[in-house]
Amino acid sequence: MKARVAQFKARYQNYSAREKQLIKFGAVALCCAVVYYGGMVPLDNMIKNSQATLKRQTETLTWMRSEIDKNHLQVQQLKTDNPRSVVENSAQEIKLPLNDVRQEGQGLSFVVPRVDINELKNWLREINAAAGIRLEKMKLTPVDHQRDVKAEIQLSWKKAS
Numbered sequence: 001m002k003a004r005v006a007q008f009k010a011r012y013q014n015y016s017a018r019e020k021q022l023i024k025f026g027a028v029a030l031c032c033a034v035v036y037y038g039g040m041v042p043l044d045n046m047i048k049n050s051q052a053t054l055k056r057q058t059e060t061l062t063w064m065r066s067e068i069d070k071n072h073l074q075v076q077q078l079k080t081d082n083p084r085s086v087v088e089n090s091a092q093e094i095k096l097p098l099n100d101v102r103q104e105g106q107g108l109s110f111v112v113p114r115v116d117i118n119e120l121k122n123w124l125r126e127i128n129a130a131a132g133i134r135l136e137k138m139k140l141t142p143v144d145h146q147r148d149v150k151a152e153i154q155l156s157w158k159k160a161s
Contacts, residue, residue, distance in 0.1 A: 136155060
């Protein structure tokens with residue numbers, strides 16, 4: 001192997017200055033082509049594929065949000081004569097403590113000291129679907145680093161005319 005390298009060096013030394021410049025230029029061009037086609041083109045393709053995937057995912061997310069908004073509207077019609085008892089009985093069934101319960105006209109406000117956020121969301125959706133009682137306002141305060149929150153909730157309803 002050393003003999004071949006020595007032979008190539010000797011042959012290179014025998015070339016004229018012009019031929020040496022052409023060989024250097026060719027080697028630089030070959031290196032640039034290897035870097036471009038071996039590194040830059042694949043990276044560019046990966047970036048384009050990632051951007052296309054991200055765009056598709058964003059479109060899917062937008063579509064899913066519009067479907068949720070379209071298909072999960074709150075019920076507007078009251079379906080019970082005594083909304084407060086429906087809320088209290090439903091809370092007792094799932095062992096949800098309601099503190100500071102106040103009814104003001106067609107509204108009910110209360111505090112839930114500690115509840116899992118998903119359980120609360122499902123309970124409010126169920127109350128709305130079953131009785132037509134709507135969520136008016138809700139203030140959530142984290143209780144721990146899990147999913148538990150303290151919720152200050154205001155519900156309302158509109159009696160059918």
